[in-house]
Amino acid sequence: MKHTERMLLSGNEAIALAAWHAGVALGAGYPGTPSTEILEAFAELGGRAQWSPNEKVATEVVLGVAFGGARGLATMKHVGLNVAADPLFTAAYTGVSGGMVIVSADDPGMASSQNEQDNRRYAVAAGVPMLEPSSSQEAYDFTLAAFEMSERWRLPVLLRVTTRVSHSKTVVFPQDRNGPPQNPHFERDVRGRVMIPAYARPAHRRLRQKLAEIQAWNETSEFNLVVPGDTSLGIITSGISFMHAREAAPQASILKLGLTHPLPMKKIAEFARGMERVVVIEEGDPYLVEACRAAGLPVEGKPEMYRFGELNVARVRRILNGDTSPEPVPPPGKPPQLCEGCQYRQVFEVLRRRDCIVAGDIGCYTLGVLPPFEAMDSCVCMGASIGVGLGLRHVLPPDQARRVVSVIGDSTFVHSGITGLVEMVYNPPPQGHVLIILDNLTTAMTGHQEHPGTGRTLKHEPTGQVRFEDLARSLGVRKVHVVEPRAGSDEFERVLDTCLNSGELCVIIARRPCLMIAKRLKELELTGAQAKDRR
Amino acid sequence: MARVTNIVVAGLGGQGVLKATDVLAAVALRAGYDVKKSEIKGMSQRGGSVTGDVRFGTEVLSPMVPTGEADFLVVLESTQVDAHRHLLRPGGILLSPEMIDQDKLANKKGLNVAMLGALSVHLPMPESDWHKVLAEQFPQKFHESNKQAFAVGRQGQQKNPGS
Numbered sequence: 001m002k003h004t005e006r007m008l009l010s011g012n013e014a015i016a017l018a019a020w021h022a023g024v025a026l027g028a029g030y031p032g033t034p035s036t037e038i039l040e041a042f043a044e045l046g047g048r049a050q051w052s053p054n055e056k057v058a059t060e061v062v063l064g065v066a067f068g069g070a071r072g073l074a075t076m077k078h079v080g081l082n083v084a085a086d087p088l089f090t091a092a093y094t095g096v097s098g099g100m101v102i103v104s105a106d107d108p109g110m111a112s113s114q115n116e117q118d119n120r121r122y123a124v125a126a127g128v129p130m131l132e133p134s135s136s137q138e139a140y141d142f143t144l145a146a147f148e149m150s151e152r153w154r155l156p157v158l159l160r161v162t163t164r165v166s167h168s169k170t171v172v173f174p175q176d177r178n179g180p181p182q183n184p185h186f187e188r189d190v191r192g193r194v195m196i197p198a199y200a201r202p203a204h205r206r207l208r209q210k211l212a213e214i215q216a217w218n219e220t221s222e223f224n225l226v227v228p229g230d231t232s233l234g235i236i237t238s239g240i241s242f243m244h245a246r247e248a249a250p251q252a253s254i255l256k257l258g259l260t261h262p263l264p265m266k267k268i269a270e271f272a273r274g275m276e277r278v279v280v281i282e283e284g285d286p287y288l289v290e291a292c293r294a295a296g297l298p299v300e301g302k303p304e305m306y307r308f309g310e311l312n313v314a315r316v317r318r319i320l321n322g323d324t325s326p327e328p329v330p331p332p333g334k335p336p337q338l339c340e341g342c343q344y345r346q347v348f349e350v351l352r353r354r355d356c357i358v359a360g361d362i363g364c365y366t367l368g369v370l371p372p373f374e375a376m377d378s379c380v381c382m383g384a385s386i387g388v389g390l391g392l393r394h395v396l397p398p399d400q401a402r403r404v405v406s407v408i409g410d411s412t413f414v415h416s417g418i419t420g421l422v423e424m425v426y427n428p429p430p431q432g433h434v435l436i437i438l439d440n441l442t443t444a445m446t447g448h449q450e451h452p453g454t455g456r457t458l459k460h461e462p463t464g465q466v467r468f469e470d471l472a473r474s475l476g477v478r479k480v481h482v483v484e485p486r487a488g489s490d491e492f493e494r495v496l497d498t499c500l501n502s503g504e505l506c507v508i509i510a511r512r513p514c515l516m517i518a519k520r521l522k523e524l525e526l527t528g529a530q531a532k533d534r535r
Numbered sequence: 536m537a538r539v540t541n542i543v544v545a546g547l548g549g550q551g552v553l554k555a556t557d558v559l560a561a562v563a564l565r566a567g568y569d570v571k572k573s574e575i576k577g578m579s580q581r582g583g584s585v586t587g588d589v590r591f592g593t594e595v596l597s598p599m600v601p602t603g604e605a606d607f608l609v610v611l612e613s614t615q616v617d618a619h620r621h622l623l624r625p626g627g628i629l630l631s632p633e634m635i636d637q638d639k640l641a642n643k644k645g646l647n648v649a650m651l652g653a654l655s656v657h658l659p660m661p662e663s664d665w666h667k668v669l670a671e672q673f674p675q676k677f678h679e680s681n682k683q684a685f686a687v688g689r690q691g692q693q694k695n696p697g698s
């Protein structure tokens with residue numbers, strides 16, 4: 001496929017195009033803003049892509065792809081890497097024989113996230129190389145390079161992007177640098193891949209050795225560039241902050257780091273030595289500044305107030321001026337809310353009326369926390385509703401415990417609610433518990449992706465389906481109700497009352513398609529049925 | 536550094552704010568400029584405020600229009616004007632939906648395209664490029680109503696003598 005024209009691509013589209021050009025055999029991930037469009041765009045180009053139940057599984061699938069000698073891409077939002085951290089840390093030990101790239105799309109400023117963790121820390125903690133693009137062109141180039149690095153050092157590589165890189169559209173000249181032909185095959189490597197302590201000990205040493213080599217190589221790698229300028233001010237930066245910094249201080253000298261783990265400390269020291277004043281401009285955690293200081297370099301960081309939220313040109317100017325006066329507060333925009341006619345409205349109205357203690361979860365339905373409902377009491381991470389609800393039931397006085405419910409969306413339930421349900425069966429609270437699965441037959445929050453509960457693949461084609469009611473019953477929950485919350489019906493309310501009063505373990509599946517997909521769903525069900533007929 | 540033109544489009548989820556910035560960015564790309572387009576769309580589908588930034592010129596660095604540096608602020612929903620006015624530079628131009636005779640729109644959902652029509656009067660790109668991009672970026676069935684909306688938007692706009 002030839003792409004030589006100038007294209008306007010989002011960072012996510014650029015990663016997808018590079019993955020396509022790199023010959024990625026399989027892309028797997030779980031939706032999450034700002035990462036979601038990568039796999040969708042990759043599939044659109046003709047790539048083989050799939051939504052996995054969660055990021056851990058996606059990462060493991062991609063690790064298998066890379067053990068098989070092929071190129072695999074795992075995509076997720078920053079918090080997804082928490083879920084996938086377990087395979088990540090030990091995959092760094094085992095290494096890979098194909099190419100493995102994990103995209104972590106961070107969300108400084110929390111445009112659509114529950115925290116603003118800085119995943120550069122993961123590269124250090126797990127010991128994997130990390131590339132940080134600052135534009136769509138770099139997103140494209142670095143993705144190709146990440147696969148080359150992964151194969152050269154036989155290590156998973158972290159491609160760390162942020163919301164502004166993922167979602168901004170900038171100009172890309174694709175290189176049409178196709179990946180090498182792949183020849184997936186199995187090569188047994190028991191000592192390399194079976195991480196019993198006896199084999200893991202040397203594996204850890206191998207990892208540190210590889211990182212030392214990469215660090216040396218990075219001193220002169222093409223990823224780190226110096227933009228020459230005045231020597232009165234030197235700026236050390238990476239990712240999107242580079243763009244803000246160049247605009248805020250056009251005269252300054254800039255060291256722009258692209259391969260930010262392991263860092264080229266000699267190169268950084270040399271740059272710093274030539275400057276009268278050196279300021280590190282980075283979004284989020286003081287990662288680069290700490291590395292510089294640990295190396296004894298006299299650099300300035302940003303005042304603590306700029307650790308919160310995104311950087312932009314104005315904030316970079318303030319950092320450079322040492323300005324810590326309060327920042328202007330932009331007038332509030334209109335907050336999002338549950339759609340007019342959304343069935344969750346009824347659910348939250350009832351929960352509020354019953355004065356339930358609602359252990360909530362993440363999805364559109366988290367908007368149940370806002371007025372007029374104000375019917376959610378916690379939201380921490382995907383799947384937490386069940387564990388938190390159970391914990392509350394275990395310790396609260398009985399009159400309060402009986403009012404506790406766990407509320408979770410369908411995609412979230414598959415992602416990490418199933419183990420919570422197992423916990424509920426295995427360690428039931430004395431007053432029982434009520435789990436409400438809000439099943440709108442889609443992952444609405446992130447733009448209506450399919451998941452294992454819908455029985456359709458990323459490309460909306462029919463596949464195996466996990467049925468929540470069957471699953472709950474097979475785990476031993478006796479009270480499983482499927483209800484359709486809709487205007488003019490009090491079915492949901494009645495069922496909820498019965499469950500709350502029963503003192504047993506109950507699962508209520510409140511099922512009704514999201515309004516926004518109702519039409520598409522009809523079409524898909526039709527084509528699905530036709531496909532089945534043909535089989 | 537050569538001057539960069541900064542445009543912010545603001546509105547509510549579902550109004551086609553991001554589509555409008557896509558079209559604008561593609562028109563600028565077509566004209567040979569360096570272009571960057573940025574948006575925050577996280578929860579926008581849920582009817583919240585949405586803004587999209589487009590910057591074009593010889594070389595664009597940050598993808599976000601710095602506060603107080605927008606040359607144009609295009610607002611699709613009048614309630615959103617106050618929330619975004621601070622983005623405009625002194626002397627920058629505000630285009631608000633009152634400027635459009637919405638009764639004249641063949642398709643009421645075409646306000647975003649009408650606003651682009653209004654904006655196009657102030658920008659250097661030829662009108663034909665706008666029509667080419669609109670045809671590329673929308674399904675066939677909207678082509679006629681888009682043309683009409685774009686024309687409605689252009690009516691009554693005068694090229695700002697100051698800009």
Ligand SMILES: Cc1ncc(C[n+]2csc(CCOP(=O)(O)OP(=O)(O)O)c2C)c(N)n1
Pocket residue numbers: 030031032033055077079080081083113114362363364365382408409410411412413438440442443444445446
């Ligand atoms: C570990 C992790 N991965 C991904 C996300 C992004 N995310 C938040 S909610 C959600 C899914 C919501 O789908 P569902 O549970 O079906 O609820 P709905 O939005 O449809 O109401 C996703 C993907 C996240 N917050 N955390």
